Amino acid sequence: MKLRMNHMNANRAGFQAMLNLEEAAKKMGLDPVLYELIKIRASQINGCSFCLDMHVTDLRKMGESEQRLALITVWRETPIFTERERAALALTEAVTVISAGGVSQELYDEVSEHFSESEIVSLVMAxxxxxxxxxxxxxxxxxxGCYEA
Structure with a gap:
């Protein structure tokens, strides 16, 4: 495989804007494990191998179990995720594929049971x-590994 371009060098201002968004989202107070679960689930849906590899590795370094890592794609069919995590994962899926149906009132109400309005903004930013x-x-x-080659 060959990297098409190094976007970090091709447009430093664009890359810096992305870093600023990431830093802002990271500082909004979400639990670090939940933050990584969001990143993994969106990356699975989008088919982003680079980000998926990065965030699975990050969550593994944080002590996450191999079982939970393996079951993120099927979180609905397993009881090992908390209700709060499940609400965040459901919102992640809806926002990631937002053109498929938006965020239903039912989902919003479910998320609201577990997160404050401020936290919901933090979730959407993440x-x-x-x-x-x-x-x-x-x-x-x-x-x-594309930057290691």
Whole structure:
């Protein structure tokens, strides 16, 4: 595989804007494990191997179990995710594929049971950040290890 371009060098201002979005989203107070679960689920949906590899590795370093890592794609069929995590994962899916049906009132109400309005904004910012990264990585042909080669 070959990287199409190094977007970090091709447009430093664009890359800095992405870093600023990431930093802002990261500082909004979400639990770090939940933040990584969001990144993994969106990256799975979008098919971003680079981001998926990065965030699975990050969550593994945080002590996450292999079982939970393996079951994120089927989180609805397993009881090992908390209700709060499940609400965030459902919102991640809806926002990531927003053109398929938006965010239903039912889902919003479910998320509201577990998160304050401020936290919901934090969730959406985290979801938006990873979707931006996924789109950049996929468009520029990034893959796991592409900067090590």
């Amino acid at each position: 979801i938006n950040a990873i979707n931006c990264w996924n789109r950049m990585a996929i468009t520029t042909g990034m893959f796991p």
